[in-house]
Amino acid sequence: MLLIHCPYCDETLPELEFAYAGEAHIDRPEDPSAMTDEEWRDFLFIRNNKRGTHFERWRHINGCARFFNAVRDTVSDKFLTTYKAGTPRPSDAELEELGK
Amino acid sequence: MNVQNPIQFEPITAAHSGPVELTILPEATRFNLRIDPAGLAAASTAFGVDLPERIGGWAESATRSAICLGPDEWVLLAEETDRQAIEASFAGIYSDVPHSLTDISDREIAIEITGDRAAELLTVACPRNLDAIAPGSGVRTLFDSAQVVLYRDTSDKFRIEVWRSFFPHVWELLIIANKELASGL
Numbered sequence: 559m560l561l562i563h564c565p566y567c568d569e570t571l572p573e574l575e576f577a578y579a580g581e582a583h584i585d586r587p588e589d590p591s592a593m594t595d596e597e598w599r600d601f602l603f604i605r606n607n608k609r610g611t612h613f614e615r616w617r618h619i620n621g622c623a624r625f626f627n628a629v630r631d632t633v634s635d636k637f638l639t640t641y642k643a644g645t646p647r648p649s650d651a652e653l654e655e656l657g658k
Numbered sequence: 659m660n661v662q663n664p665i666q667f668e669p670i671t672a673a674h675s676g677p678v679e680l681t682i683l684p685e686a687t688r689f690n691l692r693i694d695p696a697g698l699a700a701a702s703t704a705f706g707v708d709l710p711e712r713i714g715g716w717a718e719s720a721t722r723s724a725i726c727l728g729p730d731e732w733v734l735l736a737e738e739t740d741r742q743a744i745e746a747s748f749a750g751i752y753s754d755v756p757h758s759l760t761d762i763s764d765r766e767i768a769i770e771i772t773g774d775r776a777a778e779l780l781t782v783a784c785p786r787n788l789d790a791i792a793p794g795s796g797v798r799t800l801f802d803s804a805q806v807v808l809y810r811d812t813s814d815k816f817r818i819e820v821w822r823s824f825f826p827h828v829w830e831l832l833i834i835a836n837k838e839l840a841s842g843l
């Protein structure tokens with residue numbers, strides 16, 4: 559079983575308590591009605607599907623119930639880090655350090 | 659105390675199927691409190707217990723207790739007769755400290771789990787490392803597929819609060835696991 563660090567509980571806990579919630583750092587458009595259909599489609603449905611380092615949202619649904627962000631390698635399934643929602647994504651340098 | 663087990667259609671209050679004692683606790687008053695942590699001092703005064711700031715923290719007075727489940731979420735426990743007094747007390751601070759106070763008394767049933775092997779019994783269906791839950795604290799977690807709040811009173815005394823509709827499943831599973839402990843499985 560994967561162990562995931564919840565940045566709110568500040569504990570590393572079993573995956574069973576968590577739910578995956580899609581790609582992270584996708585801004586909701588401020589004025590959807592000004593967008594073309596294609597732009598709106600891209601916002602709703604088009605995702606990176608990255609092979610490797612992926613920024614994603616998780617929710618500690620069966621715990622503190624909070625959404626947070628994680629960086630996970632989609633090849634090895636290893637979590638590089640997790641951080642609170644609303645905080646900036648870690649830089650490439652920081653991630654490289656974490657991956658060592 | 660009149661909890662009906664929907665499977666057996668008979669009132670149950672306790673089970674002695676193995677080395678661990680399982681008891682259904684009397685009805686209590688339970689509130690779910692959502693509040694900005696900045697308003698915690700006012701809420702603590704209204705409730706009469708210093709609400710814990712750390713997730714998992716559990717604070718008690720003589721008849722009331724409060725557990726912190728999330729960054730802005732608490733469960734308040736009190737005696738059944740205290741309900742209206744608590745509602746009135748929080749209504750008094752509402753205009754200064756906006757919050758949501760929801761009565762969840764009837765939503766949940768509490769099961770007390772006591773004995774040297776209580777922690778071992780819980781490992782049957784709880785994914786948490788129980789050694790990491792210190793006596794005097796508690797967490798929201800899973801028991802098999804049901805979401806529960808798990809309290810640890812002492813090293814060998816726990817309490818599970820489970821939603822009423824999941825109760826028969828959790829209760830039967832505890833009884834079966836207790837039989838397994840008794841049979842040496």
Ligand SMILES: [Zn+2]
Pocket residue numbers: 564565566567568618621622623624
């Ligand atoms: Zn959490």
